[in-house]
Amino acid sequence: MNDKQVKEITSRDEDFGKWYTDVCLKADLVDYSSVKGSMIIRPYGYAIWEQMQSILDKKFKETNHENIQMPMFIPESLLNVEKDHVQGFAPEVAWVTHGGNEELDERMCVRPTSEVLFCEHYSKIIKSYRDLPKLYNQWCTIVRWEKETRPFLRSREILWQEGHTMHATSEEAKEETLRMLHIYEDFQRNYLALPVIVGKKTEKEKFAGALETYTLEAMMYNGVALQNGTSHYFGNHFAKAFNIQFLNKENKLETPYQTSWGVTTRMIGAVIMTHGDDRGLVLPPNIAPTKVIIIPIGNDDEVLNKAKEINLELTNNSITSKIDNRDKTPGFRFAEAEVKGYPIRVEIGRRDLENNTVTLVRRDTLEKITTDINNVYDKIKELLNTIQTDMYHRALKRRDSMIYKASNYEEMTDIANNKPGFIMVNWCGKRECEDKIKDDLGLKSRCLIDSLEVDGPCVCCGEKAVTKIYFGKQY
Amino acid sequence: MNDKQVKEITSRDEDFGKWYTDVCLKADLVDYSSVKGSMIIRPYGYAIWEQMQSILDKKFKETNHENIQMPMFIPESLLNVEKDHVQGFAPEVAWVTHGGNEELDERMCVRPTSEVLFCEHYSKIIKSYRDLPKLYNQWCTIVRWEKETRPFLRSREILWQEGHTMHATSEEAKEETLRMLHIYEDFQRNYLALPVIVGKKTEKEKFAGALETYTLEAMMYNGVALQNGTSHYFGNHFAKAFNIQFLNKENKLETPYQTSWGVTTRMIGAVIMTHGDDRGLVLPPNIAPTKVIIIPIGNDDEVLNKAKEINLELTNNSITSKIDNRDKTPGFRFAEAEVKGYPIRVEIGRRDLENNTVTLVRRDTLEKITTDINNVYDKIKELLNTIQTDMYHRALKRRDSMIYKASNYEEMTDIANNKPGFIMVNWCGKRECEDKIKDDLGLKSRCLIDSLEVDGPCVCCGEKAVTKIYFGKQY
Numbered sequence: 003m004n005d006k007q008v009k010e011i012t013s014r015d016e017d018f019g020k021w022y023t024d025v026c027l028k029a030d031l032v033d034y035s036s037v038k039g040s041m042i043i044r045p046y047g048y049a050i051w052e053q054m055q056s057i058l059d060k061k062f063k064e065t066n067h068e069n070i071q072m073p074m075f076i077p078e079s080l081l082n083v084e085k086d087h088v089q090g091f092a093p094e095v096a097w098v099t100h101g102g103n104e105e106l107d108e109r110m111c112v113r114p115t116s117e118v119l120f121c122e123h124y125s126k127i128i129k130s131y132r133d134l135p136k137l138y139n140q141w142c143t144i145v146r147w148e149k150e151t152r153p154f155l156r157s158r159e160i161l162w163q164e165g166h167t168m169h170a171t172s173e174e175a176k177e178e179t180l181r182m183l184h185i186y187e188d189f190q191r192n193y194l195a196l197p198v199i200v201g202k203k204t205e206k207e208k209f210a211g212a213l214e215t216y217t218l219e220a221m222m223y224n225g226v227a228l229q230n231g232t233s234h235y236f237g238n239h240f241a242k243a244f245n246i247q248f249l250n251k252e253n254k255l256e257t258p259y260q261t262s263w264g265v266t267t268r269m270i271g272a273v274i275m276t277h278g279d280d281r282g283l284v285l286p287p288n289i290a291p292t293k294v295i296i297i298p299i300g301n302d303d304e305v306l307n308k309a310k311e312i313n314l315e316l317t318n319n320s321i322t323s324k325i326d327n328r329d330k331t332p333g334f335r336f337a338e339a340e341v342k343g344y345p346i347r348v349e350i351g352r353r354d355l356e357n358n359t360v361t362l363v364r365r366d367t368l369e370k371i372t373t374d375i376n377n378v379y380d381k382i383k384e385l386l387n388t389i390q391t392d393m394y395h396r397a398l399k400r401r402d403s404m405i406y407k408a409s410n411y412e413e414m415t416d417i418a419n420n421k422p423g424f425i426m427v428n429w430c431g432k433r434e435c436e437d438k439i440k441d442d443l444g445l446k447s448r449c450l451i452d453s454l455e456v457d458g459p460c461v462c463c464g465e466k467a468v469t470k471i472y473f474g475k476q477y
Numbered sequence: 478m479n480d481k482q483v484k485e486i487t488s489r490d491e492d493f494g495k496w497y498t499d500v501c502l503k504a505d506l507v508d509y510s511s512v513k514g515s516m517i518i519r520p521y522g523y524a525i526w527e528q529m530q531s532i533l534d535k536k537f538k539e540t541n542h543e544n545i546q547m548p549m550f551i552p553e554s555l556l557n558v559e560k561d562h563v564q565g566f567a568p569e570v571a572w573v574t575h576g577g578n579e580e581l582d583e584r585m586c587v588r589p590t591s592e593v594l595f596c597e598h599y600s601k602i603i604k605s606y607r608d609l610p611k612l613y614n615q616w617c618t619i620v621r622w623e624k625e626t627r628p629f630l631r632s633r634e635i636l637w638q639e640g641h642t643m644h645a646t647s648e649e650a651k652e653e654t655l656r657m658l659h660i661y662e663d664f665q666r667n668y669l670a671l672p673v674i675v676g677k678k679t680e681k682e683k684f685a686g687a688l689e690t691y692t693l694e695a696m697m698y699n700g701v702a703l704q705n706g707t708s709h710y711f712g713n714h715f716a717k718a719f720n721i722q723f724l725n726k727e728n729k730l731e732t733p734y735q736t737s738w739g740v741t742t743r744m745i746g747a748v749i750m751t752h753g754d755d756r757g758l759v760l761p762p763n764i765a766p767t768k769v770i771i772i773p774i775g776n777d778d779e780v781l782n783k784a785k786e787i788n789l790e791l792t793n794n795s796i797t798s799k800i801d802n803r804d805k806t807p808g809f810r811f812a813e814a815e816v817k818g819y820p821i822r823v824e825i826g827r828r829d830l831e832n833n834t835v836t837l838v839r840r841d842t843l844e845k846i847t848t849d850i851n852n853v854y855d856k857i858k859e860l861l862n863t864i865q866t867d868m869y870h871r872a873l874k875r876r877d878s879m880i881y882k883a884s885n886y887e888e889m890t891d892i893a894n895n896k897p898g899f900i901m902v903n904w905c906g907k908r909e910c911e912d913k914i915k916d917d918l919g920l921k922s923r924c925l926i927d928s929l930e931v932d933g934p935c936v937c938c939g940e941k942a943v944t945k946i947y948f949g950k951q952y
Contacts, residue, residue, distance in 0.1 A: 033598060033601065033602070035547075035548060035594060035597055035598060036552055036554075036555055036597060037548035037550050037551070037552060037555075037585070037594070040548035040549075040550065041548070042545065042546070042547055042548065042594075042598055043545060043546040044545055045543035045544065045545050045613070048543075048544050048545050048546055049543075049544070051546075052544065068520035068523075068524075069520065069523050069524070069527065070517065070518060070519055070520050070523050071517070071518040071523055071526075071636060072510075072517055073510060073512035073515035073516070073517065073634055074515075074587075074618055074620070074634055075512050075515065075571075075634070076512070077511055077512060079511075080511055080512075092577075093577045093578060094576075094577050095576075095577065096550075096573045096575070096576050097573065097574060097575040097576075098571045098572065098573050098574075098587070099572060099573075099574045099575065100571070100572040100574065101569075101570075101571050101572075101622035101633075102567075102568045102569050102570065102622045103568065110512070112549075112573070112587070119510065119512075119517075122510055122511060123508060123510060123517055126508065127508070138520070142618075143549055143617075143618070145549070147576035147577045158576075159548055159549055159550070161546060
């Protein structure tokens, strides 16, 4: 009965790409407009982003970061100051050439990222060791002129945060790079229920201008990798290019060391593609804007009053909830609650009142639980925790079942052709092998795993390996 | 002793424009960059904006508004759909003509405001009376290619919020226009301590495309007007241009009615120019990111511990405070606290400990108050309320002392040439008189005051007047 009423969503196993777009649109997360390559983030999608923002912003502030706002434009000459950086970004920026009816003396791009703006500012405000560290963050929109776009995953305009910090020593900057990586990791595991793999990017895949890029790699339901956040250590070559110097305690001039780190609305895509199912979105309780939806059944004042009572008790105890009392059939409202992925649905009707019970339905498992009407709050509180934990462990188990090891190229080719997921191999560290794997098998390196010992030769060339590494298809 | 150490700020009465820029820079609110016409909002300035955002966002949500995010670009053809609107904005937009190395098929502007984007979206999602009202808001950045810029007041890039709503009837839309105007008014009075005048704009001064524009007019210390927020009623002509229609309860097609409303970081400028003095910024407690600064005097562990104890008690009771324990003279730290405009400064030294007292200094009056050390929290709580109220009333008194009435053109000319402030006059409602006053006296109409009765002929042409109206110089 519910099934019939679910807004039509393509089966996830039939066409994962179409399933994803269906969920994004049918759960009212996004819409398209005449602005090609950009999306409208609708109220429900934006509420998820606001949840993410408020949790992360708190963590940033607790670790002494301050928010600032930089201009959105970068003059071409400023973008050109650091050569690796401009080569990485110039091909994909949007150029503003006219202000009103007048052509600009110098064209400006809409920021694709703001390293150069922060560096220019830091060169003015950092004078002494007392001014360090500088720990700034910015919530904003960036633009990259992508050819192919997909809601949340790859868009010409991206909502994100970008942290940019300066430190007196390389050790401190490296610590910061890892500190923020781990804040992201904790957030994605404990709030988004995403079992991300964290590690270092190869030389080829690192951020334009960085010395080291750390990444969070999430695996989607279909085995495809999603790079879900990065943290970069820059050393001091940007600082040198921008002539940023400070007087140390011995009154000598030194150049500071830099980091940057960012996550985007892409995290919403990762949540959808990790936890969603054929009925729609499934939101982890810790990130759901509405954790509980209460559906009164039948046109019955007593039932409605009880629903309101439950709603009030939940709200008063900081469990966001709402009542869906629209003039629609229960089946329709149940189905819509499933499309929207509210973690718990409360069903309450006349018979429930008589029995002193209500029915709770878990969105993640669709399990129905009958509970004492006087114990609803406690039960929901407990159940939200259970759902959060279960979702993480289910995703972890699934991910682990799709990680393969290959000790030679034949094995790797076989896995790549037949099994979606990640492949862990030994690697010699050479760009040629990384390129060959990409060209032959369509796999990109995900990240190096320093903590694991090498236990064989390079999977590609057979020469001495220096590291373990994950490969996978990517979004 | 303090005075010497205040970072050099031009006297407000000597050169108000320079005083303003000095305060913006010396209080670390903003900085300049190589991006001409845009500003960097530094941590302290941005923290004030975050305060404003969080208070207003809560008020918007309490009145059932939802946040969404629209694209930042508008294709030229979309901007062209509504003719008054495009004529108003096309001369001052930034045009993106290239994505990477390729010229775009159609150039796009960076949004100067988002009516057309919202209308396009509404045309897709509004089908039935059940879909109304739609109450959307967006926090974002807009761009207007201004020639002359000034921090917070007029900038090529502006941080703001823009509400865009659709309603089944013109009455509901008009109610919404006034509801949001009054939310702004309450906020500016009760949080920013700004005695704003609210009223309707003339035909000449209303927003491009609106039927009615309501405005909040603040008067700065120097008597110059600052338009500090607007709320527009559009009727349904945008909706017609965008073919937005809904089925009413009788199953007939109707066109809905529209509003939009917005406030910007300009409000920070209004706070500075209304309350600031020759020592720097003066922040109303209700908007100050840090309400209390605690300055321990002397290198004394017991004093420092007491400072920490006070800080903790305040923080635990939701009064944001911090300790300035830097290795600088007390005079330097006092002066800096004054530049930054923290509402209350707590001074505590060895002698205070011995006397069981601390000294509280009001930033608004510079008055020193000795208080029992065991009663600091209660005294501060009370004092913050007093300061907030006093600041509003002081600003109100000053504003009222600079509002003049003129019953004929000679009087008006005399006041315009000799007394800064607003001039209230009777007006015939004709554009020619409004233009003449602008050309002759450099005064622009601020707003109509419908509630006051006309008591004479038009100040300009001497013919029958239809309304009272304020004129003034403006930023």
